[in-house]
Amino acid sequence: MSVSTCGVPFDGLSLRAIVDELAPIVAGARIQHIVQPSATDLVLRCYRPGRTVKLLISCHPEWARMHLVEDAGPNPPAPPTFTMALRKWIEGAEIVRVAQRDADRIVDIEIHRYAQRFTLIAEFMGRHSNIILVAEDGTIVDSAKHVPPRLSRARQTLPGRPYTSPPRPSGLHIPWESSSREYLRPVLSRRDTELVSVLREALMGLSPYLARIIVRETAARGLDAAWEAIYGPVRTNQWSPGVVLTEQGDVLGAYPVTLEPDRSRSTPTFSEALEQAYGAMERDRELRIRSKDLADRVADIVAKLRRQIKDAQSWQDDLNEGERLQRWADLLLASAGDTIRVDNKVRVTDHYDGGEVEIPIAVGHSIHDTATGYYRKARKLAIRSGTKRERLPELEAELQALVPIQQQIERMESLEQLERIANTPIARSALRSTQSERKQVSARQAPAMPPGVRSITTDDGWVILVGSNAEGNDTLLRMCRPNDLWFHVRGGTSAHVAIRCGMHGRTPPPALIRFAAGFAAANSPSKHSRLVTVDYTLRKHVRRVKGGPPGRVRYSHERSIDIEPGSGPASYTATGSRDN
Template identity: 35%
Template sequence: MLSIPYDSLTLAAVVHALQPLQGGRVQHIAQPAEHDILLTVYVRGVGEVYWLISCSPQWARTYLLSHRLPNPPQPPPFCMALRKYLQGGTILTIAQRRFDRILDVEVKGHEGHTYLLSVELMGRHSNIILIAPDERILHAAKMVSSRISRVREVLPGKPYTPPPAEERPDPRAVSEEQFLTRFQQDNPQDPAEWLRTCFEGISGFLAGEIVARAQRLDNGMSDVTLWRAFRSVFEAANRGEWEPVLVRDEEHRPVGAYPIPLACLPEEQQHPRSNIHVALENYYAVAIPRAEMEQQKRTLQGILQRVLQARRSALQQLEQGVQERTKAEQYRRWGETLLAFLSQVPRGAEKVTLPDLYGTDESTLTIPLDPTLSPQQNAERYFARARHVEQNAERLEAMRHRLQTEEMLVQDALRRLESVRELSELTALREEMAARGWFNPTAGVSGEATPRPQGEFEGKRIRVHIAPGGWQVLVGENAEANDYLVTRVAQPNDWWLHVRAGTGAHVVIRTNNNPQAVPRQVIEFAAQLAAANSPQRHSSIVPVDVTLRKYVRRPRGAQPGFVTYTHEKTLHVSPQEG
């Protein structure tokens, strides 16, 4: 399906349809969106009409609406300027500047001065500019400084200069002789491109339409048939004989509106409308919400992809920890061998070679020893290690099962997102994502650091993360921030976390004085952040201590960030980026 633009021909049709507003009174001005203004104009014999003017980068357009838009309670500065100079005034003229995408509206203010509202519908460079009688800029929807554009400043007090443009003939005023002479001189290989570059305001779409009309007139393209097609468009425009159509795709969805019937599209996809305002309103009322929904879908898809990647990465790291279960058997075997041959183990040795209890008659085991421990203590140390590895492996196995389940849920959400067609479906999926902790409306992806409000934490470098369920997790970025977090921010019943026997960030979970309400999932999330913000961040499994803030103290005279603590429990987690 061809993309149908809001081009100079569409603007010409709209300007023709706006002529009855000349002499009308501007009763009210609102700015319902950042780039949109709505003029309520009283027209004698008609009543109130609602005139939308938008300089949106994606949807620059102007036409009459069938209804009033909601009026924000606090008008932006541009809206206030328009009200000051134009509200209560009379519209004198509404005109297109040559055949460009620029609309000039002259309004005689209530104090008698005449102001110009220049509407430039030029994609991302679109703007709405209010110009004083002395041709100086009073205000604009988008301010453009010399840092943004060296060619043209748009700032209050600056002289108004039109957008830079190449002088080309207005197609509505071109004669047959001029057209044919130019065509024969240029002898173009691509007639559509020739039309677009030779004449003012002819969009690529309109150029293609003229060529399609010429091909209908004659099987072979010639200069005469191209002229006849060209004339059929612009003579009708000069006479104001518009036949607007709403274009629908094969699924009957509106995909565009144009002021004339189109030869470049199937007739069954074109639906006549009574005027250009109705055609445009029918299209944009569907197209803009649909585009916004597609943008939301892409955003949620990106979030789900990042969540999926995070879960897969965590699973990879967990796999390494689960596989360490095999070491438990080795540790137990070493412990039993040491107990069986205690008398053969010399004190202070760093290793010993002993007969293998479970091997062949001649096989031996070389066992590493801690020289500071007795043979009996070395054996007990290996039994303790075996128990620890087994317990840790069981816990990691449970975590792996949970992550695998979550991975499947994320994949299912991605599949459902692909098939979403209605905003209600998207909203439901978004809420489900938030409930599962994958997405927070104020924080984005679960766990993603949120910007610190200006002045919060007195400028100390403390990051705020949102854990699943909306719990706040604070992470100190340096020693000073760690000290401030522990001594000034954390409350006695907040959870405090730090890597065991090492340096790293202090992490605090805000509990609202109810530490038992914090789910284990949130504590593990915070522990992963503590591991990630420590020198052990590249390890597969990192021990992290967790205790309540009231059991953490900074010794007198200690360096910032140095603390002692009691009542801790140790978690073994894989680091998470944070």
């Protein structure tokens, strides 16, 4: 595997480069405004005479990073708790210093507001990434992600607790110091297949991506030349940032040094490279999500069409069956006085071929009543056969038009192409027909729900409850059984959502969990965010806050899922759903 086929992370060297770039821009600037476009992303609008910049700090579990952006993203109508705390304490304050801790993936942003001093700490550590505001005495004011004792006994990040640094192994070397190069010289001279692991255990903030580059470049040009190419910019502050590409030209990420010019697109600043790379990756993710959603919906329609065509192709069978029943009815009436009845059958002379035929007779019914029933069924079969025969060419033509669209969706490379496909007349018509069918299904009679609680039943029998207000959330909590699965947006207000799992606690499929979590995300102030984290746990782990307002709860043993609001409730279309 070549280095470029691996993911490009935001590692210790990336953080050093972005700090070198940002320090002269934001140091001395005032924080004009703070927005939190998603649960994991924070944007500080910073002003200094002659220039206003937007600083993005993200603690996304996969895309944690920090850089300047042009677009701050949507501003939620109701700011999350963390945003309100930041606005209270540091909006209008001055950024004094931006510094990386040694070579680790942690940055400290020192902020002064009148006589008060705060530090906004960003930890870029995968799923443990976090953004924490710390007061001068070392107390945590608030954090983007709260880590209670049940999640970590060693280190909690909760308001009022003292801040402690993330644990790290002792004996790590700072990569760009010359002593590190000399320490590793005898190690890198070996032809060891485990060199990448050895490097990561010896150097601080080193990613597998950079470790592979070091091993490759050392083998190609020697340790001193490789070290200078990779870590020289730390000393000279002469970075060569760019967007890293695959051989096919797909975006892998961004890096502050260019070591493969043929697989890199250079940019004036590292912030621009990061914004381009992560913007492309977000668009790619959105394309994959929307493509899958559209592909699933079209696949459902295609499968339904094939079932309908198979049924329509049986028009001849219906016609033959109708003729047989018509013949039986004629024979029964023609032979009413010359029949032999045995149990629930009669034997009559077949005037069509001269033999005898046995005709079923319903228990308790006369021959005349039975013949009338056969005539009625024969008429229905004749009508159904004619309808199927007329409908068959239309169904086959619709299927023939949809199959190429299904194939094109799999090859889509941009959202614009996907939109064009989705807006073709045949696709619009097919998708509209399925939506109208769902509306018809939702009109079915269902048990009445208490005020403030909505019930959604999927076609495979799962029941989802959604609270529509605080009282409804409270009612929903009382309705749930201990083994029902309960959902709520992390760190914010949202509708309570529950999946009814039955007395024995059936396990909902992953698609259903994402479907239900989508309702919590879509019914929260973060519904306009790009990504919302939703917690879910069993109802038995949810407790009402004594003396608190309706719907206020505490919960434990939770797991979490990241949802794009609006996409969740549409992602369980394989079975469909209906509102009760």
